Amino acid sequence: MKVTINQKTFDYDGDPAMPLLWFIRDDLKMTGTKFSCGMALCGACTVHINGEPTRSCQLPMSAIQGKQVTTIEGLSKDASHPVQQAWREHNVPQCGYCQSGQMMQAAALLSKNADPSDEDIENYMSGNICRCGTYPRIRAAIKTAAGKV
């Protein structure tokens, strides 16, 4: 099968049940998308499938045929997406491990909702865990990026 990731097309002939995460990380060696729970419980592996935020650790390769996959490496060419800029402006990352997933989730939120309320942000982001506790800064950064996506 052919899969399209960050607008590049790749051939895949492995197990169609393998989650996309492992194709991205182990086969393509793109490690911006993180492994943390493997059960779609934490959001560290979030990518966009046709623009929808999706947990790649539970998404089988068979499900992405004909779809556009975007990873953190493809969110912008030079880390200049408004969410990435806002993340730097607010010094959001501590260890940084969950932040690819947080930014992918936040970018999807702002593409649908240009002016999210505190509650909108909480609802949309509650599937993404950060053990360093950067949540207050994530909230603030999303507000800064709002309207710029």
Add this chain to the structure above:
Amino acid sequence: MTDTISTSRRAFLKRSATASGFTLGLTLLPASRPSAMFADTSAGDSLTPSVFVSIHESGEVEITCHRSEMGQQIRTSIPQIIVEELGANWQFVKVVQATGHPKYGDQNTDGSRSIRRNFDRLREAGATAAYLLRAAAATGWQADIADCEVSDHQVVHTPSGKKVGFGKLVAVAATLPLPEADKLALKPRKDWQSIGKPIRSLDIQAMTSGKAVYGQDVILPDMCFAVIQRPPVVFSSAESVNVADIKAMPGVLDVITLPAPEAPAMFKPLGGVAIVAKNTWQAWQASKSLSVKWSEHANAVYNSTTYREQLLATANKPGEVVRHQGSFSQAEKQAHSVLKAQYYAPHLAQAPMEPPAATAVVTDDSAQVWTSVQTPQAARQVVAAALNLDPEKVTINVTLLGGGFGRKSKPDFVVEAALLAKAMKRPVKVVWRREDDLQHGYFHTVSAQALTATFNQQNQVTGWLHNSVFPSISSTFDPSANKPSDGELDLGLVDTPFAIENLQLERGEAIAHVRIGWMRSVANVYHAFAIQSFVDEIAHHTGKDQQALMLELIGPDRHIDFAQSNAKYGNYGDPLESYPVDTARLKNVINTVCEKANWAQRHKKGRYLGLAAHRSFLTYAAVIIEVEVDKSGSWSIPKAYVALDAGTVVNPEHVKAQCEGGIIYGISCAIGQITASNGQINESNFHNYLVARMPQTPVEVEVTIIDSVAPPGGVGEPPTPPAAPALANALFAATGVRLRELPIPLSVKRS
């Protein structure tokens, strides 16, 4: 888009190439008497400041960060200290992550001590380098060194305004003798331009672009991937394994039974069955078909439900006294009233977002490991021992850590990678799954505490009894350890800061059945939970305001003299002369946080606030959490307040972030639990191990950093201990329900 892995590999290669290129450069220096400052050549146990700084003829300043980066931005704050004294320009500064080696001194990134234990020596390292550059310029100009100052990567001759760049001075400076210590004038505080400034994390660009490389992200040519099914009960072992079935599965390269350890657990791998495959998924898939017969082990008796009862029963019996003053029994006899309460806190898992991972390459006479570890020297030692190699032949390359919180100070997973790489004769990455992390960790201990306060007729506290019972971290290193260690009791029990006439602090026996280990703030977490909750209970019992009561209990401004109460106090390994237990500073953070949160007006405004304060890691922290509870009992936190007195602060922005994150980690401590049935851990992933998500955390955290000239205290851990009691106290204010046992449910209905 370049792929991040080859970028990271290039980074590693470039790193070693730079090091060797530099050594080469040295041999070419004229009249070479290479001062240690310019070469990373010191060996053995010796530590000179020079291992932290090298300056190249290009003018590039290379600063070695010997501590692990796990979110505290140490890779920025260590260079900040050196840049200050060196007068360097950040544009020409490169940070290099140290491998594990004793020449750096202590590299254990734990105990909130990276800054406080290195502040002076890093300043001296920077000042030494600056002195040599100034001396070189003075020689060239035939000027007085006192007229030569470092500024913006140059030495400036102040009378004439002549300037010369650092790079041009390297060849001469390298030939000069190191200055005597008394010649080093450190910059006065008033002139600081780097220390105390909110300099942005040097890694933030990589972290926001997906390019930052963690232990899980290391990829080497020809590597294979391993997952390990570890024994469900600690110290049981695999008796039979369906090896042939598993080997026949897609992608599986080998199935290797790892040796089962015997007590003490130390940093040994747990054993189990490793499946090595062509990618992580294939190893993981194959593990689901594993059929292993595990041996019986006595640890299978461990059941959290019955163990809780035992711990509480022990806590309510007289314990071994570890500190006392006056006579508690006398106070109890004469008491007008008595208040008793018991507190329980379950096991927790550190659960860093990045589960442990290590990648190793092992040859007959050497080993290279890339891993996210808090203790690179311990990793080097245990890998060397496991492979029977000279430690000098083992290189531990430290990646970024996707969180540590104490889990990654135990390098058992590094040994696993080394053993498997040796067996496979090719690079192996060991990937811990979340289930492995939660079920086979070094757990934050389970604890029970009983407290009693006695009162006179005026409702003053006359006596205080506190018995603390928990299986000790010492049991991980000494199987005979059957009670809390002195070191753990020093974390919040022995240093109870109250001026109570009759004070008695005790410990009781408890046997460990799982591996117990450090977790962020360690014993301070449950000690602060019990003490600060009990103080709030006393406030309600006596009808006093909690802030006023806390100030009354802490008593007059003083430095606590532990000898007066028959106790020795470890004080986090630092002398009480430089880091006293200073009650004035503790009261100051309480008053500050109360002022910021408008504590006194809370009732008028219908706000539900919880207050707690605790000194740990030589730093004073007070927290107020405000809760809202809806009709269903579901609580949320619109705002939290922290006041932190950490002495001198290197980077206030990082300290602020640690306060925010520290409170949130403490909220996780209050809502999560790890339990065992028949010796096996019940929780397996984030659906049944609750950690704080955005809805359980403050919408806003207001941080006040106390301006102080005291020596630096810890920062990474002190904000955590007050969080759980502040939350419990706030929920009591809102609902009337006293939460003495953790975990706190996500819904608390009004009583």
